[in-house]
Amino acid sequence: ETGVTQSPTHLIKTRGQQVTLRCSSQSGHNTVSWYQQALGQGPQFIFQYYREEENGRGNFPPRFSGLQFPNYSSELNVNALELDDSALYLCASNQRELTGELFFGEGSRLTVL
Amino acid sequence: RKEVEQDPGPFNVPEGATVAFNCTYSNSASQSFFWYRQDCRKEPKLLMSVYSSGNEDGRFTAQLNRASQYISLLIRDSKLSDSATYLCVVNAEYGNKLVFGAGTILRVKS
Numbered sequence: 001e002t003g004v005t006q007s008p009t010h011l012i013k014t015r016g017q018q019v020t021l022r023c024s025s026q027s028g029h030n031t032v033s034w035y036q037q038a039l040g041q042g043p044q045f046i047f048q049y050y051r052e053e054e055n056g057r058g059n060f061p062p063r064f065s066g067l068q069f070p071n072y073s074s075e076l077n078v079n080a081l082e083l084d085d086s087a088l089y090l091c092a093s094n095q096r097e098l099t100g101e102l103f104f105g106e107g108s109r110l111t112v113l
Numbered sequence: 114r115k116e117v118e119q120d121p122g123p124f125n126v127p128e129g130a131t132v133a134f135n136c137t138y139s140n141s142a143s144q145s146f147f148w149y150r151q152d153c154r155k156e157p158k159l160l161m162s163v164y165s166s167g168n169e170d171g172r173f174t175a176q177l178n179r180a181s182q183y184i185s186l187l188i189r190d191s192k193l194s195d196s197a198t199y200l201c202v203v204n205a206e207y208g209n210k211l212v213f214g215a216g217t218i219l220r221v222k223s
Contacts, residue, residue: 042200042213056210090156102211104156
């Protein structure tokens with residue numbers, strides 16, 4: 001196991017609702033990245049947080065937002081949910097100074113009805 | 114054009130076969146390259162990094178051609194347990210933003 005934990009593991013929401021997903025990074029890691037993986041696709045980069053600030057963002061609208069806390073854990077918030085937001089949301093952590101492996105959690109599977 | 118493109122799958126091979134996956138990337142400034150493995154309904158996990166000189170880890174060999182912006186993965190003596198989706202991954206020029214290909218499904222059959 002990577003030591004990255006995510007919650008909840010599964011959830012169902014309806015269009016227009018808001019959702020918050022949570023991630024605890026692996027001990028010693030100061031950077032958290034969030035990815036969206038739709039069925040049959042590779043993970044798509046949403047954004048990255050380093051020392052509580054956003055440090056890079058992918059091609060996602062502003063209704064996708066996040067936070068990183070002093071203990072390096074993180075939240076992903078999605079407002080005004082759309083059907084296409086149904087996906088596996090993956091959190092990954094690493095030590096920013098080291099380029100290389102990201103350690104992923106098992107993901108939160110979101111279904112929007 | 115997608116930033117990272119992979120061979121379409123699935124690849125259905127018998128046990129013991131040798132199989133090769135190819136991948137191309139569009140950003141010539143990319144610095145780091147990886148192959149990740151993802152089992153069904155699980156998270157991606159690093160299989161191996163890819164270096165310009167090529168590198169081998171047991172039955173797995175990865176190659177990088179920067180001039181052609183091409184990455185490959187060779188699996189020899191395929192095992193049933195190799196069945197998974199293989200993701201070609203490139204590190205964008207800044208930070209640790211990894212760009213993933215769509216993945217290639219490998220099914221090894223007895």
